[in-house]
Amino acid sequence: MGKTGPHDELPDLLAHHLRLEPDNEHVRHQLAMLTGQQTDSAPAGYVQQVFDDYADRFDDHLVGELRYQVPQQLVTWLTAQHPAGRLQRVLDLGCGTGLVGHHLQGRCEDLIGVDLSARMLDKARERGPYTGLHQADVLTHLQAAPVATRTPPHTWRSWLALTGSPS
């Protein structure tokens, strides 16, 4: 018999936990990840907790250590589409700590951020460039928003890195 690793028992432990608490969406999601099951999306509560826990080290880790450059690349692309002047309204979906807002500063009239994580939104608020910040799921927010605020050309959306998760 082969040697067992420190995490080999995790799926069984999670499955046992789920039998005791069938409504625990965190455990259900972790078990799905560990056993390679495809799901439509991570539960909102799970995303919220992961990014609440990550918020304090997100910028240092992603930008400082991993050299994350998606926000400035996106803003470069976005502003190149509008060489004539400032953007009117930008909806930053999954705005996180506000790195897109940082790079967009002074380049748009109205900058709205939406994110599930309150702690990530706190960081975006501290950064300052947002005219509005909403704690919500992006799809729920878009479905609830008036048509004029979610339809191009009035709105330019920065769908960003929603699939990223901390290590």
Ligand SMILES: C[S@@+](CC[C@H](N)C(=O)[O-])C[C@H]1O[C@@H](n2cnc3c(N)ncnc32)[C@H](O)[C@@H]1O
């Ligand atoms: C990897 S971070 C990227 C943050 C930012 N866009 C950036 O590039 O720096 C992903 C962010 O999306 C948020 N997020 C993930 N799924 C979401 C959803 N369904 N609705 C709202 N926010 C979501 C997370 O809370 C997190 O702050």
